[in-house]
Amino acid sequence: MTRTGQTRPRTILRTSTLAATGLAVALTLAACGGDKPSGVAAVPTTAPGVATTSVPTTSSGGASTSSTSSTQNASRPQLRLDTTDEESGRLYRAYYSCMHDRGYVPNLVGLPWPSVPVSAATRKAAEGACASKEPLIPPELDSKKNPHYAAQFHQEVLCLNAGGLKVTELPNAEGWNYAEQPTMSEKQSNKLQHDCQRKAFGGGK
Incomplete structure (x- = not known):
């Protein structure tokens, strides 16, 4: 489900959250509209009708089994509605640093590393290896878990x-x-x- 202002079921990665990670934030559009590739998020701009920040909640591990996904989810850090920008920033920095260390940098404005083209195999391997570090959004913000x-x-x-x-x-x-x-x-x-x-x-x- 893609949301132009924010994306649900996803969590807000506000510019202040990025700042809390020590990442340089550039208020330009990284991606907007449509289904973004896993790991790609849009940083808000000030222009009307464009995307604000969103972070995908599902890890792309290719053809992973449901049991593997459940195991990964069980070990992923859980965000709460009252999670501070500093807390979430630290968790997201660990997640993106993990993928950087494996040769893949998502095309996300604000990261301190340049995004360069990599093979699908490299991206898949990095996302799979780092899936357990990707924060889970609060269940209240997950439309599949929250009937209201x-x-x-x-x-x-x-x-x-x-x-x-x-x-x-x-x-x-x-x-x-x-x-x-x-x-x-x-x-x-x-x-x-x-x-x-x-x-x-x-x-x-």
């Missing part, structure tokens, strides 16, 4: 608009687009998105 996901996502969008970040919800809770050029600072936008997500999916916490 669509309604809660709608509340999140309403909260964003009420807070001054004008966005338009996409059909079937697939995401949101900027409705106009954001006027708030990046820091304010990050905080509003975090607060609205917690309010909508965390029962108002």
Whole structure:
């Protein structure tokens, strides 16, 4: 399920999260729209109607068996709704560093290493070896696990608009687009998105 504002079932990798990893963040578009290759995420831009940050939640290990996937998931770090940017940044840095060490750098704006073309075998081997390090999103943000996901996502969008970040919800809770050029600072936008997500999916916490 691809979301233009964010991608669900996925978790927000805010620019402040990237900054917490020590990665240099460039506010340019890495990828947007459609199904992204595993490990590729878009960093937010300030232009209306373009993608904000998202991180895939599924590891691409090729033809892995369900038992192998279950084992990998059991060992993957679990993010929570109250996970701080510093915590998630540390976990994502470990994940991307693992793939870098194996010769593959995803085409993700903000990483300190250049992304160069590699063979499918190299990419598959790196993703498979590092799958256990890829953070799992909070279950509340997984539409396959949360039966109230669509309604809660709608509340999140309403909260964003009420807070001054004008966005338009996409059909079937697939995401949101900027409705106009954001006027708030990046820091304010990050905080509003975090607060609205917690309010909508965390029962108002």
